Amino acid sequence: MRLLPRIITLSLAALMAVACLAADDALAPRKIAEGVYAFIGEGGEPAAENRGFAANSGFIVGPTGVTVIDTGSSLRHGRRMIEAIARVTSRPVELVIDTHAIQEFIFGNGAFRDARIPILAHRETADLMRVRCSHCLDRLRPVLGDELRGTTLVLPDRLVDAGGPIRSGGRDLELLYFGWAATPGDLAVLDRASGTLFAGGLAVSGRIPEIRDSDFDGWLQALQRLRGMAVARVVPGFGPVGGPQVLADTEAYLRALDERVRGLYAKNTSLLESVEQAGLPAYASWRLYADSHRRNAQHRYLQLETLDLGGTPRSVALPGQ
16 A cells, blocks of 8 residues: 555656646747747757757738748657647648748648648749758758658649739738749748748848858849838748848848958959958857858858859759758
8 A cells, every 4th residue: 555655656747747748849839910920949950959940930820721831840840830820720721831942941841741731832942852852851860860750851732933922811921032042942921911021041030041052142132122121020030030130130141251252252262261261250149150151151152163164153052961
C-alpha cells in the first residue's frame, strides 16, 4: 500500500510533463491587424534549439475562410500552424501561398496538402523548389533531426506567372510580383483592408538579407515599388513586424553593400581582399552579420564581375552550396 502514493505522484508528474510538452508544441499567432495574424520566428538560422522555427509566416481570416502565407520548415510545423489557426477561427483554410523557395518557408506544405488545401506560388518558385529543395531538406535533416520526421518536398499545385488581385476566404488580397528580385519567383501578399504586407523574401528586419539567389537591381526596384504603396505594416521574412521602415532598412543595407563592393571592385581589389575589406559597421548588430555579410560581399563581387564580362548578374545557389 505504501507504493500507491508514489505511483500516483509519478503518474501526476508524467501527466504534467505531457502537458508541458503540449504547451511547448503549440504555436502562438500574434494578431497584428483585424483578421491578420503572424507567426514570428526566432530570426536566426534553423537549429535544434528553435526546432527550425526561424522564419515568419501568417494567415488572414476572411468572411468565409483563411489564407495562409508560408508554412515553415517541417511537416510538424505546418501541422502546428493548422492547430493554431483552428484555435483562432473555425473557418476553413482555403489557400496557402508560398512566397519564395527558401527552406524555412516551404517544408510545412505537406501538412496543408494532407488537408487537401491548394498551394499557390509563382511558377519560378515552383521550378526552383523542384531543382534544389530536396537537397535543402537533406542538409536540414542532421540539424533538425526528429523534427523533420515525415517531411517531404511538396510542390505548389496552383501556379501564377504574374501578380494581381485575388479573392481568398472572402477577402481581397493582392499578389505582388515584380520579376526576379531576392529570388526568381518572389511574391509578396498585400491585404488591402488592413494595409498589411507579407513581404516574404523581399524584406528582413534586423537580420542581414542573403543575396545569393538575387537579381540585385531587380530587388532594389521591387523595394522601391513597395515603398510607393500604401502599406501600414510589414511582416518581413525574418525579424519583428514593423512599419514601412522595414522596407527602407532592407534597401539601405543592399545599397550600402553595393557601394562598398563596387568601390573595391573599381580599385581592382581581389575577391578575397574585397571580402575582408567590405565591412559595414552600421549593420554589425544585425543578426548573422559575421557570416552572411561576408557571403554577400563575395556574391556581389562575383555578380559585378559577371556583369563586367557581359553576362547577367544573377546567381542561384547550386544544390551543393
